[in-house]
Amino acid sequence: MKRLSILAGGLLMFSAVLTSCRDTTEKETVVREVEVEKEVQTPEEAEEREGILERTAKEVDKEVNKEIDEEIDKIGDDN
Structure with missing residues (x-):
């Protein structure tokens, strides 16, 4: 029983050491504005x-x- 509690305590300390030493990297988001030229189309195009x-x-709608x-x-006319 004592060995189990020592093992559990060691495991908790080991996991705490691993998670606390991690580097936190921040990602930078870059937003760019892009202008889109609207093409002028003729009805045929x-x-x-x-x-x-x-x-x-x-055509079906017209008919x-x-x-x-x-x-x-x-x-x-009903009026």
């Missing part, structure tokens, strides 16, 4: 950058909106 799904979705407008015109 913007359309070329869009994928096939985006162009198809725009759906046209059908909705026609249905609203059929219903008429």
Whole structure:
């Protein structure tokens, strides 16, 4: 029992010595500002950058909106 307590005390002292001798290094954070030039695009260039799904979705939206407008015109003005 006495040997166990001496061993535990020695282990605690040993771990305290190891942790207290560590060097603490501070990391320096550098923040830099970067200017980004915005490119001016013509509508044709913007359309070329869009994928096939985006162009198809725009066409479908136009057709759906046209059908909705026609249905609203059929219903008429309630006022």
